[in-house]
Amino acid sequence: MTSTFLIVGGGQAGAQAVDTLRREGFAGRLVLIGEEPELPYQRPPLSKKYLSGELAADRLPFRHRAFYEEHRVELLLGVRAERLDPAARTLLLANGDRLRYDRLLLCLGATARRLDCRGARLGGVHYLRGIADAGAIRADLKPDARVVIIGGGYVGLETAATCRHMGCDVTVLEMSDRVMNRVAAPAVSAFFEAEHRSRGIRIVCGARVVGLEGDGRVGRVLCADGTSHPAHLLIVGVGAAAAAGLAQEAGLACDNGIVVDEYCRTSDEAIYAAGDCTNHPSPHYGRRVRLESVDNAFEQAKTAALNMLGRGVVHDRVPWFWSDQYDLKLLIIGLSQDHDRLILRGDPAERSFSVCHLRGRELLALEAVNHSKDYMAARKVIGERIPLDPDKLRDASIPLKEAV
Ligand SMILES: Cc1cc2nc3c(=O)[nH]c(=O)nc-3n(C[C@H](O)[C@H](O)[C@H](O)COP(=O)(O)OP(=O)(O)OC[C@H]3O[C@@H](n4cnc5c(N)ncnc54)[C@H](O)[C@@H]3O)c2cc1C
Secondary structure, rough: OEEEEEEEEOHHHHHHHHHHHHHHOOOOOOEEEOOHHHHHHOOHHHOOHHHHHOHHHHHOOOOOHHHHHHEEEEEEEOOOOOEEEEEEEEEEOOOEHHHHHHHHOOOEEEEEOOOOOOOOEEEEEOOOHHHHHHHHHHHOOOOOOOEEEEOOOOHHHHHHHHHHHHOOEEEEOOOOOOOOOOOOOOOOHHHHHHHHHHOEEEEEEEEOOOEEEEEEOOOOOOOEOOOEEEEEEEEEEEEEOOOOOHHHHHOOOEOOOEEEOOOOOOOOEEEEEEEOOOOOOEEOOOOEOOOHHHHHHHHHHHHHHHHHHOOOOOOOOOEEEEEEOOEEEEEEEEEOOOOOOEEEEEEHHOOEEEEEEOOEEEEEEEEEOOOOHHHHHHHHHHHOOOOOOHHHHHHHOOOOOOOO
């Protein structure tokens, strides 16, 4: 009897899982179910070159439709998976179809956190998670529009850079005391803040948005300290939450994401999960994490697919992330929590430097701004836990891989 593998979620992880399953010889029925109507596509350009119009929509999909046909992948797009019954091994779709599975992979991604203040439902208030959101922002963006962005994380700052590049007047409102507070060292935050300001973007830290005003459409953003910011449109980039609803309602273990083990298996042995929606163990760091990155979705999907085929592969990767803002490439390798010291290599004024997060002599993570050499060396040093000499590390003329 042929087995049926279902994959729910046609994003980064879903597309990769299909690829791996067929590449590794899975010959059974393979169905990819995606709520969005588009072929699985890359999200990173949505805040960058797709938003600015420099990258056409036909460049976003990972694969052409012909790939799925050639590999006998049944694409059910534009349809949401509504209910999961793990005991019966069935999945109910919004169109009423009920599919039986032998193995199920959940690649549900994350959903943008919504504003819940007064005026949050006014016109001109945007979120940025999918292609439809990017299209709606683009349709609303006029060259001299006043754009207010709530949230100074990756997505907020990348969007700010793109809107500025398109000639808009841009204000970023960040609640904490520095941009990229959750993901970057203070030196990196300060550097990016200065870069944005030098291009004419207003960045207001410590700004807590309490309401929006406007006549049908947003016209003004109000902050807790009594200040207000005029806006033609508002883009909200205040983070995302794991899309774990389908799993949770089916009784699978969930806790800030779908809980999976090191094999990407959920609390049900026939169901796997990968990507932004998972809470997974990181053997390297000895704790559970939920990550939102292309690398993590790609690698976890590969591992999950192999384990659906019974290969017994452990997901143990040092994660990495990137962000493009103007001509600046920020590369981050590793997870920085638990560091006990920070070491700056190089001079931010030269627009090429890195920040090392150390615990004792162990490098936990590194942030590299326009410095791919340090980033490449750090991959090896972190992965192999090679102890470093902090004094040598401080000297940027010594290559990182020699600071041992
Ligand atoms: C604007 C933007 C810029 C980004 N830039 C970067 C970057 O520069 N670098 C980086 O590393 N990462 C970046 N990311 C993050 C990266 O894109 C995500 O981490 C990655 O897409 C996660 O892949 P995924 O497959 O887990 O989820 P997704 O790609 O979000 O895919 C999940 C899919 O599942 C579908 N789905 C959910 N529930 C159901 C259901 N019940 N039924 C059917 N379908 C369902 C969703 O509609 C979605 O299509 C960015 C993200 C955004 C939004």
